Amino acid sequence: MEQLQSRIDEESHGDNLIATLPTREGLSTPLTLFKNCWLRPQVLKNCLPVQDKFMPRSEDIILATHPKCGTTWLKALAFAITNRVHYALADHPLLEKNPHKVVTIIEAQFLSERGGDLDYIESLPSPRLLATHLPLSLLPSGVCKAGCRIVYLCREPKDAFTSMWHFENKVRKGDPISLDEAFNMFCEGCSSFGPFWDHYLQYWKENLARPQEVLFLKYEEIMLDPLKAVRKIAKFLDFPFTEEEESRGDDKELVRLCSFEVLSNLDANKTGGIERPGNMFIEHSSLFRKGEVGDWVNHMSKEMGEKLDILVEEKFKGSGLQF
DSSP states (O other): OOHHHHHHHHHHHHHHTTTOOOOOEESEEEEEETTEEEHHHHHHHHHHHHHOOOOOOOTTTEEOOTSSSSSHHHHHHHHHHHTTSSGGGGGGGGGOOOOOHSSSSGGGGGOOGGSSSHHHHHSSSSOOOEEOOGGGSSOOOOHHHOOEEEEEOOOOHHHHHHHHHHHHHHHHSOOOOOOOHHHHHHHHTSTOOHHHHHHHHHHHHHHHOOOOTTTEHHHHHHOOOOOHHHHHHHHHHTOOOHHHHHHTTTTHHHHHHHHHHHHHSSSSGTTTTETTTTTTEEEEEOOOOOOTGGGGGGGHHHHHHHHHHHHHHHHHHTEEEEE
């Protein structure tokens, strides 16, 4: 009863807060500006108890991504790397379950149908493998103080936008949003969990300050040499491949298991879906589109590409982060 009342109080607090904050239409749903970050209202309401209740452990592994930057791939890779002593690759959970079903998103844990608490996350043994789309500034300060390992994956902004536009139209109710309208919003910083440049820069700067605890990756680098990237991630997470594993080709088989070609063709990723805050249901199939580098040229004009390049250069100037 106390837990239910607490949840009601949190919902009421969230509603009252949202009523005082700037709100505008986003690519698929309304967005609310909270601490310089655009969030869906229900995500914001879930974010508040995360800040108050989530208790990080020093052994935690947190996979952080801006939406449409390779979240599904990173979850698959990290889960396979950290659990390879428990599962044979030939009979692996990823062959039967979508990666989002095996790695929990912290802020999604407060969906009311799950009870609105962190009991499940708290029950997980260490090291816990968790995920988030939240910018670093909206995670509890204890995440950095506890020494959690953070793996951050970003993507070349033009490709990230293109993927986001396709995805948002799949979950959008009503008529699709045009590429031009979505592009203007994205460049204004008004996209879910945006502005994207703030999201990227927060984790980039944390990586520069704490390279032993924050690993900053680019989608394009993993695509270029996935085996090298997998070994790098495994070493960073303290799950390095042994010489014996490498001689057997276990690392190569793990890369193959988590590849777009394999995952996108599994029945588990062709049917069903996942629930997200705000009564949003995401079909598993919508999480696998192309996964290509440079696909933006098939959708955006040269002028749009140049405009976004100039914006990126301006926003990242002096940071050392380049695309």
